[in-house]
Amino acid sequence: MSTIASTMADYRHQLRNNRLGLWLFFISEAFLFGGLFVSRFYLWGNTRPELDQTLGLTITSILLLSSFFMNRAEMAIAHDDRRTFLNSLLITAALGILFLIGVVGFEWRGHIRPWDGAFGAVLFGMTGMHALHVLSGVIFILIVWNNGRKGHYSSERHWGVEACAIYWHYVDVIWVFFYPALYLMGTVVR
Amino acid sequence: MRILLSLGLVRGLIAQAAGTAFGMALTMAIRVLLGLPAWNAEPVMVAGALVGVISFLVGVGAFTDWFKWVKGEETPMRHGPPEGRPAWTRYLSVDYSHKVIGVQYVVTGIALMLVAGLLAWIFRTELTQPGLQFLDAPTFNTMISAHGIVMIAAILLGVSGMMNYLVPLMIGASDMAFPRLNALGYWVNVPGAILVVAAMFVGGWNTGWTGYPPLSVQSPLGTPLFLLGVYFVGLSSILGAINIIVTILRMRTPGMTLFRMPIFVWASLAASIIQLTGTQLIGLSFLMVVVERVLGMGFFNPNLSPEAIALGSPPGNVLLFQHLFWFYSHPAVYIFVLPGLGIISELLPVFARKPLFGYRWVALSSMAIALVGFLVWAHHMFTAGMDPGLRVPMMYSTLLVAVPTGVKFFSWVATVWQGKLSFPTPMLFVLGAISVFLLGGLSGPPNGTVTTDLFLHDTYWIVGHFHATMFGGFVFPFFAAIYYWFPKVTGRKYNETLGKLHFWLMTPAFWVQTLAQMDVGLKGMRRRIVDYDPALGIETGHLLITIAGFVIGLSILVMLYNLVRSARTGEVAEANPWRSRSPEWQIPSPVPEHSYARPFVVVGDPYDYGLPGSTYIQFAPSGASE
Structure with missing residues (x-):
């Protein structure tokens, strides 16, 4: 085997290890989010607090939209389209930051405070843990963007982009479960 | 300097x-x-x-x-000891070799075990007599809490150490799948352990190792440090589990199908699955207590503020903590014992010179224990006031664990049956482990059965049962593993006489201790109480527990002396002193930096001892590695 071919084989071997490792991490994280999810039903039962529905729908849409741009970025680097790749990453990060502003800047400043019984605890616990993951995802995207700007990824070698994209989608999917649990299910208590 | x-x-x-x-x-x-x-x-x-x-x-x-x-x-991977510095320094710095990290884990684990053991010596002395001797209640509470959680951290470290050192060697992998993550997974334990130990000095905490609210929400300042310290030790479990699972699933040498893996590798896989998933929930429950303390988020507080009542909020519920906590903390005991039971199955055939009986069943029994283990958590809560409808299903699932565990026991007995037994120190510890774990196992069903548990709950019976399972399932096999692989790790022989002295001091002492604990428990001694009523007639029992505890501690000091002295001046060990078939014994001791100079293929079954003409592995001819 030539050196380049053997390096590529090593890379592909490590790539498959990395993918499995990342998915195992997701399984692990699913238990963390699952624990919060179960706590919501254990404590709230069939009730929920009154929350700003417009805000909830808006931030959810923003996050879902960001996943589209994340996917676009990954597709672009797979076809060596560097411009679209970098632009899409920035759009994704911007949408992620908008989501964070929506949660931290508006949702958290509503009429419910963290110390207001189980409503406050679960609402802030779930959105807080999720927001922490969104924040880490935004940082991850910016790191990938910075490295992409320096030309570190190619259509053949872009594990960093792939990991970042899957992570972002994963955090997005968590919200798909959290949003109805917080905003839609159960009877509003006034 | x-x-x-x-x-x-x-x-x-x-x-x-x-x-x-x-x-x-x-x-x-x-x-x-x-x-x-x-x-x-x-x-x-x-x-x-x-x-x-x-x-x-x-x-x-x-x-x-x-x-x-x-x-x-x-960042190219660097191998070997650091340049320009003595070789020992790599053990005190970040190093990516799984062999170094394995030793780091084991040594740290033993160090923590000594800390926790010292605490036990102190509070056992206090408990020798009824009344308060030299400890006040808060100090006693802190000590028993710290003894519990530091021992648990020590066991997790010991488990990770064995898995790190042995799994890549046994499956013929050059290293773990993610060496950097592996190093992080070890090092995050150190500041975590420091937090737990520091918690003792900033007010301590009085909740026991379980940290139940509402007490843990009100207890002294040491509590959040203890909770956070455990959180980081748990993080190490998760990172380590990812590494072990990927290594086992993806990096086995050619020919090593799942059913040709050593039993210890099966056990590591099963334990890692629990670590990967369950650990998040103890982390979550401890984190919830921390935010309830710091921010007043009322996950567990049953009282509502006027504002919360105005919002119509439901109250918090302490049972939520217990559900989340035990969802990890019961399976956690299988994290502790599965690798230990794997060691027993691994070593018995070597010293009986016979194949392991029922290999496939033993391999799958580890998986079965891991999976059933997730369905039993609420047996810790029979008296907690949870939905009574949960009790009976949890009782049945709990008793179901005895089935795969029984598979292991029958396999061990059948393996020893008519074997050509020899009794060096590792074999003694394996047999000791089986005897002690049997006691731990048999004392389990009374706790898992609702009717009897209502009386046994929170008594010293539970303490005796738990120590028997931990010693039989982890401590004895861990010591067996240390003696067995000591020549492989250091290249030198340990002192056999001192090893046997260790065994013959520790085993009878442990039996006395655990039986006396169960006895005083049945007579009415409660857990986690500094004082007791002399009218219960348990003073002799407590005296026996204390004396036995001191003997166990001394025997472990004998082991440490033996290991340290032998590592420096012991006789140089031959390459394969146990006549093992396992691949790590077919290469020089201590294991070279790149473990296998020539790759090997698996051509047979791992435990066919005594069968003429059977082979387990074949090394590739030299020069074939390129």
């Missing part, structure tokens, strides 16, 4: 001290800006502890390569 400052551990400790101070100062500054009084011990210390742990990891160098990746730099 220059060498001292170049050690990762020293740098990490300095960074943790500085980081903690910085985190505390920062929090106080933010509090002033928010118009709050600068000093509020709870949030300031929690923030300081968090910043301190992260600073430790940065200081020790666990993140160095990742920081380079962030900047887009390549």
